[in-house]
Amino acid sequence: FWLKPNELKAFVMAADGGSREAFFVCADLKLGADGTVHVLELGDGHTSAFTGAGAFIPLRFEELGFRKRSLDPWLDTIIENKILTHDAFVHAGLASLRPATGCFAMCYSEDLASHVCAQVGDGPFVLKLSARQRSCGVVIVDADDLSKLLCSLLGSESQEDACRTSCDVGDTPRSWADAAQRAAALSGFDEAVAHWRADEHGTFLVEALCLSKWVSGPGGKLYDATLRVAFAMESPGEDRRGVGFHVVGSYWKLPDHAADALDVGAAERIISHTRGGSGTAKCDVGDEQLVWSVLERALPRVLCGIGRDILPHLVGCYEDRPLLLAAALVRASGALLDSSADICEDALSQAEAALQHLRPPPSSCQRGSRGTAPATRVQSYMLRARGTRIARAGGSTINWSSAASFYEEAVAMLPLSAGAQYLLGKVFFSKGAFGDAAECFARSVRADCDFSPAYSHLATSCLLKGDPQACIDIAEALVLRHGRLAAAYHHLAVGLYAQEAAIGGCCDERRARAVTALQRARELQRASSWGKEDDAMLSALEGRRPVPPVPVRTWLFHAWRM
Numbered sequence: 354f355w356l357k358p359n360e361l362k363a364f365v366m367a368a369d370g371g372s373r374e375a376f377f378v379c380a381d382l383k384l385g386a387d388g389t390v391h392v393l394e395l396g397d398g399h400t401s402a403f404t405g406a407g408a409f410i411p412l413r414f415e416e417l418g419f420r421k422r423s424l425d426p427w428l429d430t431i432i433e434n435k436i437l438t439h440d441a442f443v444h445a446g447l448a449s450l451r452p453a454t455g456c457f458a459m460c461y462s463e464d465l466a467s468h469v470c471a472q473v474g475d476g477p478f479v480l481k482l483s484a485r486q487r488s489c490g491v492v493i494v495d496a497d498d499l500s501k502l503l504c505s506l507l508g509s510e511s512q513e514d515a516c517r518t519s520c521d522v523g524d525t526p527r528s529w530a531d532a533a534q535r536a537a538a539l540s541g542f543d544e545a546v547a548h549w550r551a552d553e554h555g556t557f558l559v560e561a562l563c564l565s566k567w568v569s570g571p572g573g574k575l576y577d578a579t580l581r582v583a584f585a586m587e588s589p590g591e592d593r594r595g596v597g598f599h600v601v602g603s604y605w606k607l608p609d610h611a612a613d614a615l616d617v618g619a620a621e622r623i624i625s626h627t628r629g630g631s632g633t634a635k636c637d638v639g640d641e642q643l644v645w646s647v648l649e650r651a652l653p654r655v656l657c658g659i660g661r662d663i664l665p666h667l668v669g670c671y672e673d674r675p676l677l678l679a680a681a682l683v684r685a686s687g688a689l690l691d692s693s694a695d696i697c698e699d700a701l702s703q704a705e706a707a708l709q710h711l712r713p714p715p716s717s718c719q720r721g722s723r724g725t726a727p728a729t730r731v732q733s734y735m736l737r738a739r740g741t742r743i744a745r746a747g748g749s750t751i752n753w754s755s756a757a758s759f760y761e762e763a764v765a766m767l768p769l770s771a772g773a774q775y776l777l778g779k780v781f782f783s784k785g786a787f788g789d790a791a792e793c794f795a796r797s798v799r800a801d802c803d804f805s806p807a808y809s810h811l812a813t814s815c816l817l818k819g820d821p822q823a824c825i826d827i828a829e830a831l832v833l834r835h836g837r838l839a840a841a842y843h844h845l846a847v848g849l850y851a852q853e854a855a856i857g858g859c860c861d862e863r864r865a866r867a868v869t870a871l872q873r874a875r876e877l878q879r880a881s882s883w884g885k886e887d888d889a890m891l892s893a894l895e896g897r898r899p900v901p902p903v904p905v906r907t908w909l910f911h912a913w914r915m
Contacts, residue, residue, distance in 0.1 A: 374422040375585040375597075376659075377414050378432065380648065381606075381625075384580050384640060386566040390647045392442065392450050393563075395432040396486065397424055398583050398601075404837065405633030407604035410583045414601050419585045426688035427663045428656065434684060436483045436558050436677060440670065445654040450647070452479070452560040458676055458727045459555050461508030466500035469559050477562040477619065480506070483554045484684070488626035489803050490548035493562060493619040505542075506549040522795035524788070526820035529795040529811055530827050536802035537830035541620070544802060551769040551800040553734035554680040555727035564623070567612050568634050574611035579625035580636060581606055582644055586656070598652050603641045605634040663688070664700055679707035679731045683738045687915025690742060697742055704735050725767060733767035736760075737776055741913055753783040771801035772914040778810060779911070787814045805835050806912045812844045813907045816851060824848035839877035840908040843887075846870035847907050850890055854902045864894045874908070882908045 377398030383391045399421060403410045414421075424432070431437045442451045455472035457465065469478065476496035480503075482489070494502045522532045539547060549557075567575035581604055587597040606625035610617050658666060663685045671678035686700035711728040740759025744751050757780045763773035778793030791814035797807035808831040815823035828844035835841055849867035853860060871891050875883050886906055893900040 373419060373587060375414075375419040375587045375599075376422050376424060376428060377411075377419070377583065377601075378428075378586055379581055379583040381579050381581050382644065383563040383565040384644060385564065388643055390450060390644055391452050391563040392648075392651075393452075393560075393579065394435055395438055397429075397432065399423075401581075402487075402837070403581075403583070403604075405604070406635045407581060407583075407602065407606075407633055410602040410604070414583070414585060417585070417599075417601065424688070425659060426685060426692065427658045427661055427666065429688040430663050430667070430681065430685045431656075431658070434484050434554075434681060435481055436556060437681060439558065441655045441658075442651075444670075445651070445657070447651050447655060450651055452563045454558055454560045456483075456556055456558050456674075456677065459507055459549075459552065459557055459725075459730065460727050461504050461506075463500070465503050465507075466496075469499060469503075470496060473559050474561050479560045479562050481558050481560065482548060482552050483556055483558060483680070485548060485552070487803060488624050489801075490545050490552070491620070491624050492542070492545050493623060506546060522792060522799060524792065526791070526815040526818050526823035529791050529815060530820075530823040530830075532795045533798050533808060533811060533827045533830045536798045537808075537833045539802045541618075547800065547802060550725075551767075551771050553730050553767065553770055553772065555676050555731040556680065562619075562623070568605045568607070570607045570611070570634055571632060575613065576605075576607045576634075577612045577623050578605040578607050578634065580604075580640070580644065582641070582648065584645075584648070584652070586652070586659075598649055600641065600645045600649075603636040603644070605636055607632050607634060664696065664703065668703065675707040675710040676727055676731065679704040679711075679728075680734065682707065683731065683735050684915065686738055686742065687913065690745060690915070694742065694746065701735060701739050701742065704731075708732055708735070725769075729766055733763045733770050733773060736763035736766065737770065737773045738915065740776065741915070751783075753780045756780065768796075769800040771797045771804045771807065774800060775804065775807045775810070775914070778807070782810060782814065787817045790814050791818065803834055804914075805831060805838060805841075806910055806914075808834070809840055809844065809907070809910055812848070813905065813909050816848060816905050816907065821848045821851035821855065824851070837877055839874045839879065839882065840910050842870040842877065843874040843882070843908040846874060846890070847905070850894065850900060850903075851905075853894070854900050857899045859897055859899065868894050878908075 379396050379398045379401050381393045383393065431441055436456050439451055439454050442448060453473050455469060457469065476499065478494055478499060480492045480494065492502065522529060565577050565579065568578040570576045583601040583603065585599045585601055608623055608625045609621045612622055614622055667678060667681050667685060671681060682700045682704035686697045689697040689700060708728055708731060736759050740756035743759065744753055744756035760773055760777040760780060763770060764777055767773065774793045774797040778790045778797065781790035781793060791811055794807045794811035794814060797804055798811060808827055812824045812827040815827060825845060825848035828841055828848055831838065831841040832845065846867045849863050849870065853863055868891065871887065
């Protein structure tokens, strides 16, 4: 049901005598001028970006009396894979709430475009990777250009060429910083191609293009925006009753260009990404009520598996689609890792068994076709997941060395795997081999220009190698990609401070930049990252005396990228 915020808070608090645990989930959708709703994807609200007109939403979740609950393995696996999300709608009898969609192996053949048209329609089409966020890799194409585009995305580079390209990051802090800056500057189709070459999941989906009602944005221009709706979802009790869905807030995400900007491509006028676009816009109460009247009836049916065992569900649904099953099982293993090591290992073993059905590659792939075989992508994904399970077997103590051979093999199979390169870099980093680590982090950034932990570790590695300018350049690249990431500004400030300490003088411009970056980091921090060392650094920078050298301390952050 839909309640005003003050009414919802009163309801939540009264229902349990205090705050209640809830999953925080969001839905991105297109709302047509005729009121038609098409859900594009679901996401974890705790890791999604809510900017501009949507910045109030995470705060409102808490203000309404809800406590964060991490996604359970079923929910985590389903909503983090767009193909599984689509199938959940279909299985619930709600295919009408999704665009027409087809799922395909990442292997080019001359008849692939005709298969797409047979399943999805006459176009235009939206091509998406199954497990990427922030609109990474999303491409819009007409039917006439579909085959050529698929060849570019899937068959334009052999594995040997990919290996050579991936390894070409040099061996100095300057070359690593240059690689990061080039990666951060990628955009449009070049960026999409990079994401497709690096993808580990082996399958992609094609959707029929859906449009939204036009929304007023900056300067009164009209945009084909994407509506993001956030909601709290209480998990069911033992009797599987009592699931509650409550709208928290909504806002429009605007694409880069207005709807009538015909001098740019369709993607720039339709795709709304979290790097900013043309900003955001408030959602009218009437639109929110209309959308929620649809979602409140649909979501309990789509997400009815909460709390159930995910592995039998996946095998039951995808046993006849081994490529998709293997990737989904690997993803589920990550969701299960903290709750049950044995079931996590079972998921990986079943993924390996599913992959056995894919050797040799599917006959639909042309013999000698260029590009990485779909099964090879998933095999690399499985190897790094197995390495991560072993590394984390000791609980809070990570044994990086025990996972090294798995990460090395994963990289050998898929050199452009940003996750495998990054984790191999963590192995070197844990040993103090910062040069070897930096090369891996630079390759990770080159493979995925949006992977923020790789930038963070690369900047820190360069600082530990004694090159603060490289750290600064990498931090600026990270700010370009993730402008609201506190650690990016902290890295920038630490690099500038190190430069100031090295010269032993007082450069007003450098100090001013460092102070501004530090203050921005403090403003944006989500956790309690700020410490007494940061107070001392800020105080020294605001003075006129030479700043004292200090040990390297950055707000280094890590993600397993399961």
